Amino acid sequence: MDTLEPILQEHPFLMGLNPGHIKLIVGCASNMRFDAGQKIFQEGEEANAFYVVRSGKVALEIYAPDRGSLIVETLGAGDILGWSWLIPPYQWHLDARVVELTRLIALDGKCLRKKCEEDHELGYELLKRFASIMEQRLEATRMQLLDLYGERD
Amino acid sequence: MANVIETERESKGVLTVESMLPLRFRINRVRKETHDAFTLDLEATDGAAACKFSPGQFNMLYMFGVGEVPISISGNPETPDTLVHTIRAVGPVTKALRTVKRGEFLGIRGPFGSTWPVAEAVGNDVVVVAGGIGLAPLRPAIYQLFAERERYGKIAILYGTRTPADILYRRELEQWRARFDIEVNITVDRATSNWRGNVGVVTNLIPKATFDPYNSTVLVCGPEIMMRFTITALQKRGVPLDHIYVSMERNMKCAVGFCGHCQYGPFFVCKDGPVFSFDRIKDWFYIREL
Numbered sequence: 001m002d003t004l005e006p007i008l009q010e011h012p013f014l015m016g017l018n019p020g021h022i023k024l025i026v027g028c029a030s031n032m033r034f035d036a037g038q039k040i041f042q043e044g045e046e047a048n049a050f051y052v053v054r055s056g057k058v059a060l061e062i063y064a065p066d067r068g069s070l071i072v073e074t075l076g077a078g079d080i081l082g083w084s085w086l087i088p089p090y091q092w093h094l095d096a097r098v099v100e101l102t103r104l105i106a107l108d109g110k111c112l113r114k115k116c117e118e119d120h121e122l123g124y125e126l127l128k129r130f131a132s133i134m135e136q137r138l139e140a141t142r143m144q145l146l147d148l149y150g151e152r153d
Numbered sequence: 154m155a156n157v158i159e160t161e162r163e164s165k166g167v168l169t170v171e172s173m174l175p176l177r178f179r180i181n182r183v184r185k186e187t188h189d190a191f192t193l194d195l196e197a198t199d200g201a202a203a204c205k206f207s208p209g210q211f212n213m214l215y216m217f218g219v220g221e222v223p224i225s226i227s228g229n230p231e232t233p234d235t236l237v238h239t240i241r242a243v244g245p246v247t248k249a250l251r252t253v254k255r256g257e258f259l260g261i262r263g264p265f266g267s268t269w270p271v272a273e274a275v276g277n278d279v280v281v282v283a284g285g286i287g288l289a290p291l292r293p294a295i296y297q298l299f300a301e302r303e304r305y306g307k308i309a310i311l312y313g314t315r316t317p318a319d320i321l322y323r324r325e326l327e328q329w330r331a332r333f334d335i336e337v338n339i340t341v342d343r344a345t346s347n348w349r350g351n352v353g354v355v356t357n358l359i360p361k362a363t364f365d366p367y368n369s370t371v372l373v374c375g376p377e378i379m380m381r382f383t384i385t386a387l388q389k390r391g392v393p394l395d396h397i398y399v400s401m402e403r404n405m406k407c408a409v410g411f412c413g414h415c416q417y418g419p420f421f422v423c424k425d426g427p428v429f430s431f432d433r434i435k436d437w438f439y440i441r442e443l
Contacts, residue, residue: 057349057351059352061346070345070346071344072352073352074350074352076361078361099349140354140357143379147342149315
């Protein structure tokens with residue numbers, strides 16, 4: 001039977017993890033498919049997963065009462081979606097809306113949290129990888145805030 | 154004979170009468186591109202010489218009675234009969250230029266400055282990274298790449314701008330996107346949920362673009378901060394610094410390396426630039442307020 005192991009072990013996010021850890025992670029993984037317009041998760045909901053985007057496009061949105069849904073960022077093939085499963089209170093801070101047919105691998109956050117508590121080496125490896133993604137997203141957000149293309153004084 | 158002497162002097166970047174004398178150009182068309190950017194199609198009335206240019210070069214546009222500004226040429230070098238400038242209205246002269254109408258005249262000096270290394274990139278992959286109005290100085294290079302498409306490897310155009318409404322040359326970008334031999338990726342900094350494209354900074358597009366970092370020529374134009382982060386992202390991909398070219402912007406006045414207003418370390422941006430190999434200017438690029 002085909003497993004998600006070959007896909008996950010070659011993904012840059014998990015590359016370099018020892019085979020035992022990959023097996024643990026694969027045990028928490030499942031394939032998912034969303035059509036355009038569907039929500040993968042919504043702000044305020046419990047965050048119990050993260051996702052490896054295999055194809056398609058996902059918009060991360062914040063709803064502003066007087067302005068509607070504003071897209072903060074879009075993610076596509078190869079990107080990692082979601083880190084709120086890792087940090088208490090395990091709640092999504094954004095909506096993830098599918099822009100076009102999207103295929104993902106969902107990783108069960110509850111299952112992974114338990115495994116990380118039991119195996120700190122796995123926990124540290126995952127945290128290092130998520131910290132790197134957070135750093136990239138923070139840097140990108142700072143650049144967006146700079147309003148680089150706006151009118152200069 | 155006088156012309157020969159002046160040509161020789163000009164090639165050394167020395168002030169000449171010709172380089173300081175604006176020629177009269179008639180405005181044949183004014184197009185609104187975005188809320189603050191517009192394109193002028195101009196035709197020479199005093200002789201066609203000033204229409205010939207290479208991608209990356211700029212002209213000094215003189216709005217009579219208002220002043221002169223350096224503006225990159227954004228048209229097709231293969232069609233020199235029409236001189237095309239896309240301008241963003243940000244200062245007194247460019248704001249005044251926004252009011253011009255078809256049939257009116259501008260003074261033009263140029264073309265000046267260095268060029269994108271389009272011919273030198275033959276055989277390589279080419280990545281064009283543009284931010285905001287920075288797409289305008291790159292468009293002539295894109296036209297030239299398309300004109301001899303078979304001579305290049307992969308071509309990727311990565312464009313970032315503020316919002317969907319700020320996308321420059323929207324129709325043309327859509328046409329380029331429809332081609333199978335070019336990768337075109339556009340991203341905006343902010344958008345509402347009816348936008349189906351990418352949201353995020355232009356540097357996010359670099360890790361996903363298809364090109365061989367060791368055999369690529371990368372052309373970058375946009376605000377200096379954007380170019381800084383772009384260079385970091387290109388370095389992460391493994392692009393050698395001498396394969397990266399940037400277009401610098403400084404306060405250019407005479408345009409021939411005479412007045413010194415655009416001095417940038419040991420260079421004059423008007424004469425030695427605006428296009429530089431990043432390797433050549435890397436020692437000055439990170440010095441603040443230079």
